[in-house]
Amino acid sequence: xxxxxxxxxxxxxxxxxxxxxxxxxxxxxxxxxxxxxxxxxxxxxxxxxxxxxxxxxxxxxxxxxxxxxxxxxxxxxxxxxxxxxxxxxxxxxxxxxxxxxxxxxxxxxxxxxx
Numbered sequence: 001x002x003x004x005x006x007x008x009x010x011x012x013x014x015x016x017x018x019x020x021x022x023x024x025x026x027x028x029x030x031x032x033x034x035x036x037x038x039x040x041x042x043x044x045x046x047x048x049x050x051x052x053x054x055x056x057x058x059x060x061x062x063x064x065x066x067x068x069x070x071x072x073x074x075x076x077x078x079x080x081x082x083x084x085x086x087x088x089x090x091x092x093x094x095x096x097x098x099x100x101x102x103x104x105x106x107x108x109x110x111x112x113x114x
Contacts, residue, residue, distance in 0.1 A: 021088050024053035024078070036088050038080050048080035049088070056087040061104065 020029045025047035033040065033049075040049045052058045057068040064073045068085040 019090060021054075022091060023047055023049065024051070036086070038082055040080075048078065050080045050083075050086055052077035052081070052083075054088055055083070055085075056089040057085060058089070059101075059104070061101065067104070 021031075021033075022028070023030055023042040023045060026042060026045035028042065028044045030036075030042060030049060036049045036054075038050050041047060042049060052065065052074050055066075057066050057071065058077070059065060059067045063069075064071070065077065066074075066085075071083055071085045074081050074083060
């Protein structure tokens with residue numbers, strides 16, 4: 001993904017498509033890696049890629065900040081980890097659909113649907 005200069009002269013990143021995998025730290029597309037391993041790092045900023053902040057299940061509003069109830073707690077959300085539930089999220093960091101967030105809040109308030 002290429003960045004484009006804005007009217008102010010500063011470089012801005014274009015909006016990601018739904019298939020882009022974006023680094024949580026620098027906002028760059030990491031490309032089409034087949035599998036993100038524990039030691040893989042962003043080529044632009046060297047941030048760990050296999051971390052909570054890049055995971056589909058990361059949600060600051062949930063218990064342990066993870067929507068996967070069986071996942072082990074990870075204290076450092078930016079550090080690489082060995083989580084078996086890791087799935088690289090698509091789009092910008094923390095981009096959880098508002099409908100999903102609302103459902104999660106309702107489930108937490110009223111209990112899970114049976």
